[in-house]
Amino acid sequence: MLDRNSLTTGQLVREACRRGTLTEQTSGLAAGFAQANLVVLPQDVAYDFLRFCRANPKPCPLLDVTEPGDPVPRQVAPAADLRTDLPRYRVWEYGQLVEEPTDISHRWRDDLVSFVIGCSFTFEAALLRAGVPVRHIELGRNVPMYRTNIPCQPAGLFHGPLVVSMRPLTPADAIRAVQITSRYPSVHGAPVHLGLPEQLGIRDLTQPDFGDAVPVSATELPVFWACGVTPQAAIMTARPPLAITHSPGCMFVTDLLDETLAVG
């Protein structure tokens, strides 16, 4: 039986993944280490995807991009192997989910490029440290996420709507959350919206498109951040012959300390 409390660093989490003892979500593991979204694509579509990320930095903040065929994210975890060091992956062929393995070595090719994309876990830790409560964490749920009516900047094959995550906050906490998350531009940064979900084309907060609903009280505002599911939605739309991503919640844990991602 794996003792999750023993996984106190990025390296220890990755080793547990590599041994096959950790195959579940990584929330709460290796506190203080930045976790990340993973997108793996063949080189022939990677250039378009890189342009997509550059043009849409709030949903797609890049922490690392590997050389073709190289499974090592040298900027964020130089001893890691992206083929084995996540708990679980999703393999997509022409936009269809075909496999959810715990290791992608059998799928690896010399032309695959990996994109390591910042994740909101980093700023949620900062919110909690500042005493700003995070509802879905309190309730033990996944964050609610919504497709918006705001199109991303398209790039080649890749296009699609901005996907946002939502956290309900009192007005005073919402102001504090803008201040705190503004310090973390490489993990989605400041909110993109607050208070008027209909302006994003969101008609019913109780019906998220991804994740779990959470209650919003009459004394709270819904606060929306750009979400790392946005690039996955763009990949599903682009339908490349092959794409590999992390499985939801099963993130790549880097060697970066959350605080090294803070500006100011």
Add this chain to the structure above:
Amino acid sequence: MLDRNSLTTGQLVREACRRGTLTEQTSGLAAGFAQANLVVLPQDVAYDFLRFCRANPKPCPLLDVTEPGDPVPRQVAPAADLRTDLPRYRVWEYGQLVEEPTDISHRWRDDLVSFVIGCSFTFEAALLRAGVPVRHIELGRNVPMYRTNIPCQPAGLFHGPLVVSMRPLTPADAIRAVQITSRYPSVHGAPVHLGLPEQLGIRDLTQPDFGDAVPVSATELPVFWACGVTPQAAIMTARPPLAITHSPGCMFVTDLLDETLAVG
């Protein structure tokens, strides 16, 4: 006839006041120079007022406090004379407005202490530079201000409600405004509230307690900042034998550049 456009520095504005050629409001004068609220009190109540400002820094950010009897604010304008260098003053006796002169030399005493308090003009200039529109400036009105149900921290004689100013902004501009005004803690800093005015005890935004109403559209949120009228309200409640303040809109223009008040 005074050419307002010629008053490009704090010193030039103050000289026009001293000559008696400027007796009207200072909005838009000496662009880039910080303007300030003035409160003058006898020394025997000044200590309580200083404690009130320290305990309530968002409505009462102190830029300077003079020595008793000294009319020169040495930190913010060492060549100024606070008795002559504002366009117009208000003189209060036991909380009642008794006089609105353009010079207070005839009222000066050796025991008077002057408090120079930051003013929102500085952060409004920063908002405009960032392309965030400020409704009451667009409409040529005074900013709408409201008494809230939030009590200030009392200190000796001085107590009263927090007074807030309101600027309607789209959600995206509200987020940007939190970021921008957070950089200016000495001129009220970040908003204290947004979106849910009833939580502040404000029932009708069209009926401000001070200043002029401005329209808030259905696509905007009302955003509230702590306001420099708060200390004036506390003085009216405390009813000291003598108090002198600036007349609304007729601010003291300092030698400080707005940008020297920015942090980060």
